[in-house]
């Protein structure tokens with residue numbers, strides 16, 4: 001059985017939140033296969049010490065790469081800490097990723113509170 005694959009993505013204004021969240025759930029996340037957009041993934045590796053498969057940075061196509069993986073059932077859940085206060089140049093890619101989650105019925109947490117609920121649930125059912 002393959003390990004759970006989680007995609008972790010955070011906009012710049014939410015990257016510190018993602019780091020704190022990953023520190024909080026570090027033990028569980030270390031047992032998952034983690035994929036992430038470029039900058040988010042590099043920070044998780046450097047600051048939390050997690051092993052992360054880093055894809056392209058979001059504005060360069062990273063969200064689309066995650067969407068493509070998800071469409072072929074390679075991703076089990078997505079944590080996407082979006083910054084609702086800052087316009088993003090790659091808004092169409094962001095919408096495409098969230099849409100792909102809905103099309104393929106993959107859980108997608110887009111804020112810290114829902115991300116915590118998701119990780120608590122996944123961690124307890126993985127015990």
Ligand SMILES: O=C(CO)COP(=O)(O)O
Nearest residue numbers: 037038039040057058059
């Ligand atoms: O822009 C992003 C998601 O839309 C995040 O990309 P980075 O992790 O490369 O900053």
